[in-house]
Amino acid sequence: MQTSVNSSLKPKVQPFLGISAKSSNAKVSKPKPQTAMESKKLRYTLQRTAQSLLYDRNALKQHRVCSCHRNVASDGVSLWRKTDGSNARFGNLISCGSVWSCPVCASKITESRREDMQKAQTAWILDGGSCLLMTLTFPHAADMPLAELLEKFSKALDHYKNSRTYKRIFGTATALVAQNARKNKPMKNVVEGEFQRLGTVRSMEVSHGENGWHPHVHEVLFMGNDALLSSTRAKDELTQQWVESLLxxxxxxxxxxxxxxxxxxxxxxGDYVSDYINKFGREPVKLNGWSIAHEVTKSNSKLGKQGRQIGKEFHYTPFQLLGFSTDGDEVAAALFKEFSKCFEGKRMNYWTNGLKEWFSINETEDEDLAIESDSPEEPKEELVARIDTFQWQNVLKTNTRAELLIATAKGIDAVNEFLQTLATRPKTHSGLFLDRARPDINRFFH
Ligand SMILES: [Zn+2]
Known part of the structure; x- marks a missing residue:
């Protein structure tokens, strides 16, 4: 079905997006980024492409990604490394917090959301409940603009949610009822569903394939049990209702x-994580493979050149389009811009009211989640150096932020070596940034 990837099927080589796509599918065997630093390098490269694509010289206000990890909060940029050299980061820079358009921020934000999702799922399963994944999509056509598709899709989702069938089967979310009871505001018109549901987490994502944009919604249903899965009648009714809502x-x-x-x-x-929790009473220490929590938080920000096969078609995430665009593909560039415009300001994950409260999960703004800070886990961090804004401008002009981070992970000698070559490197990029851009709490610590 839509969410499954059959790894036994060999991806076929087919043209997709102009010049880069011809080689893209041929390179499917290329391994994914292995280390934190390799992944970071790719994210900075893609972010730089997003900054070029979304910068509008005629606009008064630029897209927020344009200043991300460029603008300096105060007094230069600090360079931090993990003491074992496994990772490095900048301190004292502004983060944009755009989960849709910024590959650097999306990585932090989606990881935090995955942790929230997993925390809720684990607690619910340990409590005897079950998490089901519902996927809703529709047949799409290559020539339909994304904005038009999204408007119609949103109407279909509202129609589905408000239908008698949906209400009869799922009823009112019990976490919502409990929240209102706590506030001493008993609800009117509470519907008891045929299958008891605590609440729902919805996630919106979009990929692009031969037949154009492919928006789809995943819903994690926190159910009392798995009974719905064995009710062909209920599943058929939901399918029928969704098709009606689409039409x-x-x-x-x-x-x-x-x-x-x-x-x-x-x-x-459930996924393998649910099975593990059911068996051992806790989450697996090491996560590998597909999980519901990954599906609803991370699948939209997948990197690399390997498309996801859905039926006979290959699909690419917006950040993969950014990758093709980095290689010079103008069709992919235009598609990313269209995507960014349509999705900016939309929520990626929506928890039904009362559900976060039920699991004691705090609401945190994306911008706060995107700030890189020291994690309490080992290995600890150490400050390697602090560079002034003149040096920072040269880093931006030579487009070497990732290179500087890689040197930082190695330590002060590598940083000094890097800085010595900086002044003589070709200035290939814009060095635009704001100094003392905004008071940032991090500056007091870094
Ligand atoms: Zn950002």
Whole structure:
């Protein structure tokens, strides 16, 4: 179905997006970034492309990613490394907190959200509950603009949620009822569902393939048990309702009905993490492989050149489009800009009211989540050096932020060696940044 990737099927080589795509699928065997520093380097490269694409010389206010990890909060930029050399970061820089358009910030934000999601899932399973994953999508056409698709998709989702079928099957979320009871505001019109549901976490994502944009929604349903999975009648009713909601909103047509029944709706059970928790009473120490928490927080920000195979089609995430654009693909560049414009300001994860409170999970702004700071885990961090804003400008002009971080991970000698070569390097990029850009709490510590 839509969320499954059949690894036994060999990806075929096919043209996708102009010049870069011809080689992209041929390189599918290329390994993913292995180390934290390799991954960081790629994120900085992609972020620089996003900054170029979204910078508008005629605009009064630029997209926030344009100043991310460029603007300095105060007195130069500090360089931090893990004492074992496994990682490094900048201190005293401004983060943009854009989960959609900034590969550097998205990495921090989505990891924090994954942890929240996993915390809730673990607690719920230990409490005897079950987490199901529902996926909603629709047949799409190559020529439909993303803005139009999203508007219709959102109408379809509202129609589905407000339908009698949905309400009868899922009822009112019990965490919402509990929240209102705590506030002494008993709810009217509480519907007791056929299958008891504590609440839902919805995540929105979009990929792009041969047939254009492919928005889809995942919902993690916190259910009392797995009974819904064995009720063919309930699943058929939900499928039927979703297809009706799509048609009502102008997505899909009568001619596509059989495809819609087959592909537009999916519901499945727990992941290997749930199985592990059920068996051992705790989360696995090492996470590897697909999990529900990954699916709803991280799949939109996948990097690398390997597309995800859905049916016969390869799909690419917005950051993968950014990668093609970095290689010079103008079609991919235009698609990323279209995506960024449509998604900026939208929420990636939506928890139904009362659910975060139920699991004692705090609301944190994306911008706060994006600030890189020392983690309490070993190995500890140490301050390697602090460079002044003149040197920082040269780092930006030579587009060597990732290179400087790699040197920082190695230590002060590597940083000094890097800095010695900096003045004579070709200035290939804009060195635009703001000094003392905004008071930042980090400056008091770094
Ligand atoms: Zn950012």
């Amino acid at each position: 009502k909103s102008g997505l899909g047509s009568r001619e596509q009905l059989s495809d819609m029944y087959q592909y537009a709706f999916d519901i499945r059970g």
